[in-house]
Amino acid sequence: MKEPTGTREVAASGTTSHPGKSRSTQLGDIREQNYSTIMRELMRSGPTARTDLAAAIRMSTGSVTRLTGALARAGLLTEVAEPAQRAKGRPKVPVAIDESTYGVVGVHFGLYRVNACVIDLRGQLVAEVHTTERTTRLEPLVRSAARSVRKLVDESGLTILGVGASTGGWVDSSAGRVQSQPVLGWQRAPLATALHQATGLPVLIDSQVRALALAEHWFGAAAGVDNFIHLFVGNVVGAGFVFNGAPYRGAHSAAGGLDHLPVAGRSSETCVCGSRNCFVVVGGDLEVARRARAAGLISAEQEVYDVFRLAGSGDPRARRLLQDRAALVGKVTATLIEILDPELVVIGGGISAPVDHVAILRDTAVQELAAGRGGDAATRILPSAFGPHALGIAAGAVILDAVYRSPETFVPALTANAG
Ligand SMILES: [Zn+2]
Structure with missing residues (x-):
């Protein structure tokens, strides 16, 4: 995995070999992989008795007892108070992810808005601060975010393991740089380093679409699903991919940028x-608003939310506009399914606001794919589990994903406890 800006240790990926490493380092890698497996399973399944956990991850009960003991001493796991009684023998005491010791911060940088929050290790919101900004420049926005982070750290009462940050556009996660964010006017912005220097915490950054995909993977509509696509259609468009349980970013961290995908239809906007x-000008919320204005449905000052509201109150022309857009997005979804063969597609952004549009989108995709093997995946198109204010929480999922992959990197006490 990537090294968070601000942690010295380079985490073991657990999947690649390290021929140059010493035997003790290799054993450390295996131990870390086992910690990660246990934590991921408990996140997925909730409180679980050690014997059941051992069976689920194909590990001996002795190993699971030893590893969960170290995780509990480090504050990452807890024994659940109410034991599940068995008919005979010792009671099974379930272990669970500890929600009261550690947390992570999520920060989303939007246009004139910075949303920061603390989530616990299960992704539950603990505290949040939304600030309105007058600038789009990196330095003052990072200073504002750092003030919010300090406030949140004090309020939450949790030990904060790191900061995940996200924004729209092209974000290079491994370089810690926002390569291009047209809405904020950022080019090659060193966001991870700036945030680390301002907060003193480890920082990982990613694009907001990928952050949303990770949030869906860890605690949303795709929980427990290892191969899925998150398709976001709002003011911006894009897809986040999770393959084999890990985010897929591409060779230049640009995977899933669907802006210039050619689609049927033509926008008044170039x-x-x-x-x-291009998909971004034909399929986005801004085009829905433009068409609604051209048709006299909304005034020049009104926006896409007013079209949603009209459609919700039964206006047939507003409904038609949104249905046409849903069908267009359904075709794009069918293309993605055909190329990538996911188990599931999660739809987020304005497109998922009225749920019947996801149904239209699904029907279109099913028709497009009826003859092919993707037809089955097309039936598994679900709306996002999150509302429009989830961008801060999703940013937190970027660092939470890294914590679950590599717990020892973030909680050094775990290495000391391992014996
Ligand atoms: Zn274009």
């Missing part, structure tokens, strides 16, 4: 690339 049939 895309930055000069075309009028």
Whole structure:
């Protein structure tokens, strides 16, 4: 995995070999992988008795008892107070992820808005601060975020393991840089380093679409699903991919940028690339608002939320506009399913606001894919588990994902406890 900016240790990936490493380091890698497996399983299944946990992850009960003991001493796991009684023998005392010791911070940088929050190790919101900003410049926004983080750390009462941050556009997670964020005007912005220097905490950054995909994977509509696509269609469009349980970012961290995917239809607006049939200009919320204005449905000052409201109150023209858009997105979804063969597709952004539009989208995708093997996946298209204010929580999922992959990197006490 990537090294968070601000942690010295490079975490073992657990999947690659390390021929140059000493035997003790290799044993450390295996131990860390086992810690990670246990924590992931408990996140997935909830409180579980050690014997059942051992069976689920194919490990001996003795090993599970030893490893869960170390995780509990480090504050990552807890024994659940109410033991599940068996008919005979010792009671099974379930272990669970500890929600009261550690937390992570999530920060989302939007246009004139920074949303920061603390979530616990199960992704539950503990505290949040939303600030309105007057600038789009990196330095003052990072200073504002750092003030919010300090306030949240004090309020939450949790030991904070790190900061996950996200924004729209092209974010290079491994370089810790926002390569291009057109809405904020950022180019090659060193966000991870700036946030680390301002907060003193380990920092990982990612694109907001990928952050949302990770949130769906850890505690949302795709919980427990290892191969899925998160398709976001709002003011911006994009897809986040999780393959084999890990985010797929591509060779340049640009995977899932669907802005210039050619689609059927033509916008009155020209895309930055000069075309009028790019997905971002034809399929986004801004186009819905433009068409609604052109049809006299909303005024020049009103926006897409007013179209949603009209459709919700039964206006047939507003409904038609949104249904057409849902069908368009259904075709894009069918294309993604055909290429990537996911178990599940999660739909987020404005497109998922009225749930019947996800049904239209699903029907279109099923029709497109009826003859192919993707037809089954098309039936598994679900709306996002999160509302429109989840961007801060999703940013927290970026660092939470790293904590679950590599607990010893973030909780050094775990290494000391291992014996
Ligand atoms: Zn374009």
